[in-house]
Amino acid sequence: MKLVFRDAYSDRLGRHVHESVVIENPASVKGLVSVVALEAKEPCLCDHDQEMIFYRGFTRLSAEVCDHCFDVVFNRGSHEYDMPPALWKEFCALHEQYKKTTRIAEPSDGSDAAGDSEGRDE
Ligand SMILES: [Zn+2]
Numbered sequence: 540m541k542l543v544f545r546d547a548y549s550d551r552l553g554r555h556v557h558e559s560v561v562i563e564n565p566a567s568v569k570g571l572v573s574v575v576a577l578e579a580k581e582p583c584l585c586d587h588d589q590e591m592i593f594y595r596g597f598t599r600l601s602a603e604v605c606d607h608c609f610d611v612v613f614n615r616g617s618h619e620y621d622m623p624p625a626l627w628k629e630f631c632a633l634h635e636q637y638k639k640t641t642r643i644a645e646p647s648d649g650s651d652a653a654g655d656s657e658g659r660d661e
């Protein structure tokens with residue numbers, strides 16, 4: 540089981556940064572999956588730059604997410620659910636933790652090489 544968190548944002552210099560955090564620790568992924576209890580919600584029109592992709596064997600489930608949306612993307616469109624608060628909380632914590640350990644896409648204040656800032660993309 541594997542979980543990929545993807546984030547797209549503009550950094551301070553206006554560059555578009557894509558960042559992927561891969562969570563492969565089985566215990567972490569299991570912990571995340573276990574708090575997923577989905578409740579359908581009314582579609583809202585917020586813009587999503589963040590995506591969670593769950594891999595399990597050959598199955599891939601992708602969801603566009605924010606603090607209140609968990610929009611599962613199927614071939615024929617997206618299905619909107621409420622973001623389970625526990626999942627979001629757990630996820631932010633993991634994301635922070637992985638960001639710290641992998642140091643992806645965190646431009647420092649000019650002291651480091653600027654070419655270092657591109658995130659990993661597939
Ligand atoms: Zn929304």
Ligand SMILES: [Zn+2]
Pocket residue numbers: 585586587604605606607608
């Ligand atoms: Zn949203």
